[in-house]
Amino acid sequence: MTSAPSHGFDADHTDLKTPQDWPAEFDAAARRPLKTRFRYAFIHTYKPVLDDEPYREFDTMEEYRQWCEDHLPDWLGYGRI
Amino acid sequence: MAAFEYRQAEEIRDAFARYLFIGKSGAILLGFSDTTQDANLFVEKSPKNGRGLVAALKDIGFDLNQQQSEEIVRGKDFVQLKNGPFDLDLVFAPDGIEKFTDAWERRIEVEGFPVCHPDDIIASKEAAGRAKDRESLPRLKSFREYWLRNRQEKASCAVWVSNPNSRTMKMK
Numbered sequence: 001m002t003s004a005p006s007h008g009f010d011a012d013h014t015d016l017k018t019p020q021d022w023p024a025e026f027d028a029a030a031r032r033p034l035k036t037r038f039r040y041a042f043i044h045t046y047k048p049v050l051d052d053e054p055y056r057e058f059d060t061m062e063e064y065r066q067w068c069e070d071h072l073p074d075w076l077g078y079g080r081i
Numbered sequence: 082m083a084a085f086e087y088r089q090a091e092e093i094r095d096a097f098a099r100y101l102f103i104g105k106s107g108a109i110l111l112g113f114s115d116t117t118q119d120a121n122l123f124v125e126k127s128p129k130n131g132r133g134l135v136a137a138l139k140d141i142g143f144d145l146n147q148q149q150s151e152e153i154v155r156g157k158d159f160v161q162l163k164n165g166p167f168d169l170d171l172v173f174a175p176d177g178i179e180k181f182t183d184a185w186e187r188r189i190e191v192e193g194f195p196v197c198h199p200d201d202i203i204a205s206k207e208a209a210g211r212a213k214d215r216e217s218l219p220r221l222k223s224f225r226e227y228w229l230r231n232r233q234e235k236a237s238c239a240v241w242v243s244n245p246n247s248r249t250m251k252m253k
Contacts, residue, residue: 019219019220019223022220022223022224022227023223023227025114026112026113026114026223026224026227026228028114029112029113029114030112030231034087034110034191034192035087037109037110037112037114038085038086038087038090038109039086039087040116041106041109041114041115041116041117042084042085042086042106042109042116042117042118042120042167043084043116043117043118044083044084044118044167044168045118047118051163051168053163054144054162054163054164055145055149055160055161055162055163055164056160056161057149057152057157057159057160057161058157058158058159058160059157059158060158060159060174061158061159061172061174061175061176063158063159064158064159065209065211068211074212076213077211077212077213077216078211078212078213079211079212080209080210080211080212081210081211081212081215
């Protein structure tokens with residue numbers, strides 16, 4: 001199957017699966033304890049710009065969304081459609 | 082910076098009362114098989130809750146100065162923390178959810194962790210309308226259907242175990 005390029009690090013290997021594969025994946029995940037799901041689900045890789053400041057705050061969500069669109073690379077996928 | 086760990090989630094869980102896991106991190110707690118970079122908490126906006134949150138974050142190892150602590154207590158709509166043991170987004174007014182209390186009423190408890198209902202997670206992603214959300218939504222919606230189906234089956238089993246006659250009576 002050919003899939004479209006994905007945005008962001010969060011869009012992972014699952015893009016390569018078809019919707020028909022999803023229930024089996026959900027079944028497999030349901031059999032894993034929560035601790036194990038944590039270990040494999042939460043990952044960390046460097047995200048340019050986003051990871052370059054230790055603290056950011058925004059008065060409104062709109063300000064945050066706008067900041068993402070103005071400052072983050074498009075390929076991270078934070079821009080609105 | 083390391084990834085979010087179960088024991089850290091436990092520290093947050095045990096520290097203060099009024100927050101919900103939201104976003105993909107919330108879905109993962111519900112059983113969604115995927116990966117994410119950060120934890121997202123939907124926090125009730127109140128000074129008391131904010132103070133509890135700040136204390137908990139400092140205990141876990143977030144390096145918050147006086148001004149940052151005060152802003153969190155005051156309840157900005159969005160605070161992004163990358164100054165601790167893992168990346169954490171504090172969301173006080175997520176897109177697509179009217180009030181914290183509404184989401185709190187619909188919450189799901191997973192091993193003591195309060196998590197937004199899948200409908201709220203989906204609603205917030207739909208309202209945010211980002212490219213990364215558009216990609217993950219079809220699979221997330223499929224998970225919602227799976228999760229609801231399993232939940233109904235478990236509830237049916239629980240009724241059957243607690244009162245085997247109840248099922249028979251329903252079928253008549």
